Amino acid sequence: MIPAGWRQPRVVLAAVGLVLAALVGTVIAQRGEVGLDDVFITYRYAQNLAEGHGFVFNPGERVFGTTAPGFGLLLAGLHKVTGIPIPWLGALCTGLSALVLGLALFATARKEGHGLEALGGALLLATTSYLWIHAGSEIPFALALLVLAGLVVERWPVAAGVLAGFAVWCRPDALLGAGVVGLLEWRARRRLPWRYGVVVGGVVAVGLALAWSWFGVPLPSTLEAKRIQASLGTQFWASGFAFWGTAYQSLYFLVEPAGRFAFFCFGMLGWVPVLRYGGRVGQVLGGTALVLLVAYPLLGVPFYTWYSLPVVITLCFGYAFALGLLIRRSFRFFGGSRAAVVVTGLVVLAVFGLSTWRLAARGWGGLTHRAHDPRYHFYREAGEWLAANARPGDDLAFVEVGTLAFYSRLPVRDQLGLVTPESLPFLGARDIVGAFLAKPTAWFLFDERLGGFTKDVAAEPWFTAAFEEEKRFTSAPLNRTLVMHRRRPEVAIPPPRPPLRRDSPR
C-alpha cells in the first residue's frame, strides 16, 4: 500500500522527474558529445561567439547560415558561463527538453487520469535512438519551450509569449507552434490572447531586427539553400509527398523494420488520445506536430531527419497512449474481473508484443552500441587532423561542413550553400565545379559516396595537377573514404565563372 502522502501530485511528479532525469543522464553519459553534422554548424556559431569572433560561421563572414540563432546564442552564453564544452551543452539541452516534454505531459495527462500513458511515452522518448542521434538539435528544445508556453499562457501570457518567441529564435518553424499555442488559448477562453500574440510578435520582431542588423538579412540563407536542394529532386532530398515517406524510412533509428508499421499505426492512432487526454501539453505537442505534418510537404521542404522530430516525438507518446487505451478499454470490456486482467494481458501481448519488442531491441541497441553515429567520429578525426596539419590562412571546401569546421577551426566553404550563400546560384544550376571555382580553397575533401557533390570537382582535368593527396580517412562502418587534397599553390586553376546549367550533379 502506497502511503497517501506519497501520492501527492508534487511528490509523484518529483519521483517521475528523478526517474526520467536518471535515465536521461545515463544516456547522455553513455553517448557523450556525439551529434549530427548539422548541429555542429550551430555549435560553430556558438564557438566563434564565445571566442570573441562574433556570431559567425567563418570569422569575418557575417552569413546567416544557421536556422537556430537563438539556440546558438544560448549555447554560447552557457559555454561562457559554465565552461562546459558546447557539444556537451547541446546534448544536455536535448536531455533537458526530453525531461520537460515528458514531465509536462505527465503532469497534465495525470489530471485526466492518463498519467501512466504519458510516463510510458516519456520513457520511450528518453530512450529512443531517434532522439539521441539528434542530440544537440534545437528542435526538441524549441518544442519544450512551446510546451512550457502552452502551460503558462493562461496565467502568464507575457511569459508564454517570451517563451514562444524565443522558441522561434531557436527554430523558425516554431512560429507555427506558437500559433497553435495561441489558437488553443483562444479556443479555451473564447477570447483572443492578444497579450500573448503581441509579445510573441515583439520577440520575433526583435530577433528579425537583430539578425538584419548583424547579418544584413532577417532570415537565414539556409531557407533558400534548402529550397534549392529540394528542387534537385527526390534522388537527393525528398520533398512534397515524398517527405513523410522518407521520414517513415528513417524510423529505422527508432524501431526495427519488423515492428515499424505497427509502431507507426499505433502512434498515429494514439495521436487522438494524446490530444484528448494530454491536456494543454498534449494539445500543443500534437497540434504542432499535426501542423508540421501538413506544412512540410505543402511548403516543399527537403527532408532532413530532424525535421520529423516533433512528429516522431508525438508518435512515441501516441504509441504509449494507444497502448494505455487498449489496456483500459480491454480491461473494461472484459468486465474488470481477475479474468479480465489475464485476458487483457494476452490481448495487449498479441497486439503490441511484437512492435514493443522491436522498439525495445532498437532502443537498447542504439544506446548500448558504442559505435553509434560513426559519421561523427569520422568527421571529427578528419577535423582534428586538419587542425593539427593545416597552415595558417588555409581554408577548406566540402559539402558536410559542421563537424569538420568545428574541430578543424578552419574557414570552410560549403558547396551546398548552407553557410556559403555564394554557392547557391551554382547549386541551383547543379554546377558544383563552378561553386568551387568561385572561391577555390587550400583544401578539398573528396568522398566518392557523396557522388557528384565532390566527384564533379575531382573529375575536372585541372584537378590532378592542382591538388595533391595528403591523407585518407577510412570508416569501415560507413564504408566511406575521405581523401584530403591540398592545393599546389604554384599550379593555376581556371578562373571563377558564372554558373553553367547541368542536369544534375553527377
Place this chain on the structure above:
Amino acid sequence: MSVAGALAPGLCWLLAVGLLLALLARWGETVPRRIVALGLALGFLLLGPVLVGGRVLLPLDLLRESAPFQDLPAAARPANPLQRDLVTQMAPAQAAVRAALRRGEWPLWNAAVGAGESLLGRPAAQVLSPLQVAAGPLPLGRALGVEAALELFLAFLFTYLFLRRLGLGNIAAAFGAVAFGLSSYVVSWLGWPAATAAVWLPVLLLAIDRAVVSAPRRRDLALLGGAVFGVLTAGDDDAGRAVLAVAAAFALLRLAGLPPVARPGGLGRLVVAGLVGFTLAAPVVLARGAYTADSTVQSRVAAFVAERDRHDPLGLWSFDSAEKRAAWVFETGRRLLPSFVPDALGNDRAGAYWGAANVNEDGGGFAGTAALLLALVGACLPGRGLRFREARFFAGVLAVGVLLVARPPVLVEIADAFLSPSLHRHGLVVVAFAVATLGALAVERLQREGRGRLGRVVPVVVLLGVAFVAAHRAYPPPTPGNLEALRARTLGLQLVTLGAVVAILVVARKRPALLGALPLVAAAELLALGLPVHRPGLPEQFFPTPPALGFLAEKLGPGERLMALGTSFPPELAAIYGLADLRVAGFDHPAFYTRLIAPLTPPRQGRFDFMRRPDHPLLDLLGVRYVLAPPGTEAPAGLVRAFTSPTADVFERPQALPRVFLPATAERWDVAAGPWDLWTAANKDFRARSLVRETFDGAATWRAARPLRATADLREVTATHLRARVETGEPRLVATSIFGDPGWRALVNREVVATTVSNGPLLALWVPAGRHDVELVYRPRALVAGLALLACGLTLAAALLCAPRRGES
C-alpha cells in the same frame, strides 16, 4: 460412359447435401425445402453437365494446345484459358495425393515435380480439406465436380443460415445467399483453394454467432473448430487470412453483446475452439508454412517489398506529382472496377482484358448488381433500422476490403507486412460477402419498412446506372471496338437488373410477396455471368494416354526424369501418368530449385515450364533421360530419337546421371566465391565435379584418389524413400538430384548421418570407405510437430466434447 457413372457425381452431391441437412436439423438449424431446392437448382444450373452429364470440371480442351494431346476431340466451345492452372497444377497435385494414398503412403513428397517438393505443404494439393475428403471416394475426374458443387452449396446454405440468424426473413436471407453463393469470387475461383477458403466464411460467422452466447452448446464450439479447420486446410493463405480476420472482428462484435463479466469466458471458448481447429490442421498448416516461406513467389515478393521500401516507402512517392496521382487513380480503377462493373475492362476469357491482372483476380468482389444496388439503398435509408450494428460492421468490412484493393499510400504496408502477393486481391472475398450481407439487410428493411422508401431507391439507381456507363467510357478498349458486343451485353444486363429490381420494389408496395422475386433476379444475373466461366471438359478428354506418354511410362526408369521442349507439354501433367518432369509451373515452387534450373529457361521470362536447352549439363545432373518434343522436331545435338508419333516425338539423352551418383571432385561453396547458381550453370560435367556445402575434410576442394573404384547402385526408389548400395575404398560424396528439403534424413547402414547439399539445393551426404546401405527417407519436422499438435488437439476436443456437463455425475 455409363449412365450410372455420369449420374454418380450428382448422386454423391445429393447424398452429401442430405447428410449435411440432416446434421444441421439435429443441431437445430432447419432449412425450408424451397431454400434447399433453390440451392440445389443453382448448383445444377451451374454445374449440371458435370453432376449428371458425365463432364469433367476441368478446362480439358486446353490440353489440345500441347503436342501429345493435339488429336483429342474438341469441345463445342473452347475452355476458359484463365483456368489453365486447374488442369496444369491443381488436378496433378490432387492426383499426386490420391496416388500416394493408393500406395498406402502419406502424401508427403511429390517426386514428379521438379527435383521433388513437399506435397503436404503444396497449397494446390489441399491435403485434409474436408470437401476434398468428402469427394474422395470418387475418381478424380468426378470428384472435382462434387467438390465444386459442395462448395457452392455450402456458400449458399451457410450464408442463408447466418442471415437468418441475424433475424432476416426467408426472402432477404435467400437473396444474400444467392448473392454470395454465386458471387464472382466463389464461382470464378471454383477449383482453386481460394474458393474453398471463401465458402468457410459464412460457416465461421454462423459458428461464432452460435458460440458467443452466455451458455453455448458443445456442438456450436465443434462447428467453430470445424470451420477454422476448413479454412486452414483450404490451402489459400491470403483468402484464409481475410476470412479469419473478418471472423475475428465479428467475434469481437459478438463478445461486445455479452455482459462484461461473461466476455472473458466467451473469448476463452472461442480461443479454445479455434485452437482445436488449428491443432487438427497443424500437420498441413506447418508444412504449408515451410513450403511457402521457401517459394519463388515469396522471394520475389520479399525482393519487391525491399525495393519499394528503399524507393517508395508507404507508397507516398507515387503521389509527388499531379501526373502520378492521376496515374494512381487510373490504376486503382483498373483494380477495383471489375468487382463492380464486370467486363467494363474486357474479359480475358473472351480474349482481351485491360484491367490490372485478370478478371478472376480483379473481379472477385462482384456479388451482383442487385446486391450492390440494395446495399447502397440500405446506406441511404434513414434511421438505424434493423441490425444496425451488423450493418455498420459489414460496411466497415466492405470499406477495408476496398481499401486493401485500392492500395492507397500507407496501406500498401498491410499487404506487404504479410509478404503476400495477393492479399489485396483475395481480400475481395470479404467485399463480396459484405455486399451480399448489406444487400440482404436492405431487402429486409425494405420489406419491413418499405412503404414510402422508393424516393431513396430511384436516385441510387440513376447514380449507379450512370456510374456503370461512365466506367465503360472511362476505360475504352486499347483496340477500338474490341469485345464491344460482350461489354454492351454485360452493361445491358446490369442496367436490366437495376430496372428489374426497381420494378419489383414498385410492384411489391402493393403485393409484398413479389419481393420473393429479388433472389431470382439476382440469381439470373449472376448465372448469366457465371455460366460461361466453367466450360467442363469431355470425358474422353480426361487425361487419355497418348502414344508418346505411353512410351515414356514404359521406358522411364526409376529415378529418371523427362522434360519437354517449349510449351509442348505442361510440366506437372507428368504426375498424372506417374512420370517425373524436371520443370515446374507457376511460382510457388522452392526458390532454390527455380534458381538452379533458370539457365535452362529463356532469359528474362521468369517462367520455369518453358525450356529450350535439351543439351545443357544441368539436365544430366537432374537425370533427364527423355525429351518430349512436337512432331517433326530436328534431333538436338547429342540426343537420339527414341520414339516418333504423329503427335509427339521423344528423344533420349544417354548421358543422364542416375538419381544417386559419386562425383570425382567436390568443391566447397563459399559465399565469398559468388552465387552458387553461376557455378552450376557453368559446370560441364557434374559427375566429374560437383559443388558441395561442406567437404569431407574441410578442404576447399576434395578429390577422389581413385574416382572409378567406387559404385552406387540404386536399389529402390519411392516418393519418400530411396535406397542405394554404395561401395567405395575412400570417403566419397554421394550426390543426388533430389531437392534438399530439410525433411530428408539419411541413414548409412541404418545409422543416421548428417546430410548436406550439393550443386545448389540438391541433397547429398558423405560416406566413409566401405560397403554401405544408404537410405534417404523423407520425414519432415513439420509433420512430426504437426502430428504432435494434432494429438493434443484431438485430446482437447475429446475432453471438451465428452466431459460431463455441470451437474451431471
